[in-house]
Amino acid sequence: MKQSRLFAPTLREVPADADVVSHQLLLRAGFIRQNAAGIYSFLPLGKKVLHKVETIIREEMENAGSNELGMPALQLAELWQESGRWYSYGPELMRLKDRHGREFALGPTHEEVITSLIRDEVKSYKKLPLNLFQIQTKYRDEKRPRFGLLRGREFIMKDAYSFHADKESLDVTYEGMKEAYKAIFSRCGLNFRAVLADSGAIGGKDNHEFMVLSDIGEDLIAYSTESDFAANIEMAPVNTVYEASGEEKKELEKVKTDDAKTIEEVAAYLNIETSQIIKSILFIADGEPVLVLVRGDHEVNDIKVKNILGADQVELASAEQTHSTMGCKPGNIGPVAVSENVKVIADTAVEYLVNAVIGANEQNYHYKNANHGKDFRVSQFGDLRFIQEGDPSPDGRGSIQFAKGIEVGHVFKLGQVYSEPLNAAFLDENGKNQVMTMGCYGIGVSRTLAAVAEENNDERGLIWPVALSPFDVHLIAANSKDEVQANLGEKLYLELKAAGYDCLYDDRKERAGVKFADADLIGIPLRVTAGKKAAEGIVELKIRKTGDVTEIHVSELVEAVK
Numbered sequence: 001m002k003q004s005r006l007f008a009p010t011l012r013e014v015p016a017d018a019d020v021v022s023h024q025l026l027l028r029a030g031f032i033r034q035n036a037a038g039i040y041s042f043l044p045l046g047k048k049v050l051h052k053v054e055t056i057i058r059e060e061m062e063n064a065g066s067n068e069l070g071m072p073a074l075q076l077a078e079l080w081q082e083s084g085r086w087y088s089y090g091p092e093l094m095r096l097k098d099r100h101g102r103e104f105a106l107g108p109t110h111e112e113v114i115t116s117l118i119r120d121e122v123k124s125y126k127k128l129p130l131n132l133f134q135i136q137t138k139y140r141d142e143k144r145p146r147f148g149l150l151r152g153r154e155f156i157m158k159d160a161y162s163f164h165a166d167k168e169s170l171d172v173t174y175e176g177m178k179e180a181y182k183a184i185f186s187r188c189g190l191n192f193r194a195v196l197a198d199s200g201a202i203g204g205k206d207n208h209e210f211m212v213l214s215d216i217g218e219d220l221i222a223y224s225t226e227s228d229f230a231a232n233i234e235m236a237p238v239n240t241v242y243e244a245s246g247e248e249k250k251e252l253e254k255v256k257t258d259d260a261k262t263i264e265e266v267a268a269y270l271n272i273e274t275s276q277i278i279k280s281i282l283f284i285a286d287g288e289p290v291l292v293l294v295r296g297d298h299e300v301n302d303i304k305v306k307n308i309l310g311a312d313q314v315e316l317a318s319a320e321q322t323h324s325t326m327g328c329k330p331g332n333i334g335p336v337a338v339s340e341n342v343k344v345i346a347d348t349a350v351e352y353l354v355n356a357v358i359g360a361n362e363q364n365y366h367y368k369n370a371n372h373g374k375d376f377r378v379s380q381f382g383d384l385r386f387i388q389e390g391d392p393s394p395d396g397r398g399s400i401q402f403a404k405g406i407e408v409g410h411v412f413k414l415g416q417v418y419s420e421p422l423n424a425a426f427l428d429e430n431g432k433n434q435v436m437t438m439g440c441y442g443i444g445v446s447r448t449l450a451a452v453a454e455e456n457n458d459e460r461g462l463i464w465p466v467a468l469s470p471f472d473v474h475l476i477a478a479n480s481k482d483e484v485q486a487n488l489g490e491k492l493y494l495e496l497k498a499a500g501y502d503c504l505y506d507d508r509k510e511r512a513g514v515k516f517a518d519a520d521l522i523g524i525p526l527r528v529t530a531g532k533k534a535a536e537g538i539v540e541l542k543i544r545k546t547g548d549v550t551e552i553h554v555s556e557l558v559e560a561v562k
């Protein structure tokens, strides 16, 4: 590709509303443009990297026996009503009506669609297990879209779903998917950990997130210095339990009304000292109640329980009141002083915390805004919520360190939470009707791209790993007005192309300084410059990451680029 024909509008200034480096650089280097909050266009460079991420994912998924399919983004409301998520998913679900007034959702995920597809097509154990994936645009009306592609409202996900005759078969596929994910994120050059998810009290072995360790991560990870042990210790967003029916409802009412706890009871329930949680603080950030638990004098601000209160209870304290009491800016959940007033609010909050915890610790009890099946917690490691840095690792090997993580993937044993309500059944070997067992496996494709950008850059711009770079080589004619340099550039461009390299050739009539600055910003790992020594057939090779420069004769170029 000749750069004079490439649509890659670069910016010299840091865009004002971009607060993390990946977002800034992807905008500045002309990889993406924002269309609306959390909604982006991928410009040609961004699209090329996206393709590379997708190709890696495709190869590893197919290698693990998953078949690619494509499902609709527009999904019938009826399906979501069947699973119950139409009522429980909350405002993150984008809903719309067709011209006949029929209701639809724009898919944030595809459990309902795929379960209905499989229930209609697969009737016998002989067709199981099955593993299917798609790479597709997803829609989630995130409360706070931010960090560019990292938290969008329209984003690209790889989602896979597996169907099984029994749990043992699911276990095999689940392990296979974990291995595939490790291969995918390794090929993307990411520093990641597979962590036990939802470690509140959690479904350790049935639910893993793949976390890229990063200071801008939104989750708090506890990991062992010596072993593979790692757990997400940020609690899942919780709310009052959802509209349940029958027996469930009665139980939930009981929890809501009878179970208001004192702080002593909370401490006893959590098996910790009272003094360790009296600094629990409820406040409202951007209209959203947030509970910060501070254990002793260690401020675990990242352990936050969102949406603990239903909308009608948000009256407890107005945002202004809370923020002025807390002495912090709206939206700021950093360390705050604890005053008398705050303690009163905190006591009340803790009552609700206990309610919430009880709710989702029972099978078939669900948090509002949580994916069914992703909120039931039973831990093989016990309650990790109050684990601290330096504590011994629960597996007995090494001690605990904290890091922040970006969730790039999530694998989950769903069991029968969708197959049961949607009635996905098959005939087993004895001709008996059985409910299918399911797993689901997601990767944030566009988020992965941004995570790679976040971890690979310097003050001059992006630095793509070879596997994901938009081009293999960046060839530059330093002065395109100089005939010798321009001719050599043209010749090398054709040679590199013929040798199978995807080459970006900067043939623009710009100053050399502009070209070099753009090249650094775009971040292709290898740069070849035809400059002052073009007449002697000498070009300069520069490694973007290290800055190492070597001069070689053009006759050695194709060999050197390898």
Ligand code: ATP
Residues within 6 Å of the ligand: 109, 140, 142, 149, 150, 151, 152, 153, 155, 156, 157, 407, 408, 409, 410, 442, 443, 444, 445, 446, 447
């Ligand atoms: P998060 O905790 O960040 O909100 P999630 O747990 O809601 O993510 P999943 O339902 O597990 O997300 O979806 C599978 C994957 O899709 C996630 O692991 C993540 O990589 C990606 N993803 C989820 N939400 C977004 C988003 N708003 N923008 C970009 N990628 C996303």
Ligand code: MG
Residues within 6 Å of the ligand: none
């Ligand atoms: Mg989410």
Ligand code: MG
Residues within 6 Å of the ligand: 407
């Ligand atoms: Mg998550």
Ligand code: MG
Residues within 6 Å of the ligand: 209, 407, 409, 410
């Ligand atoms: Mg997740």
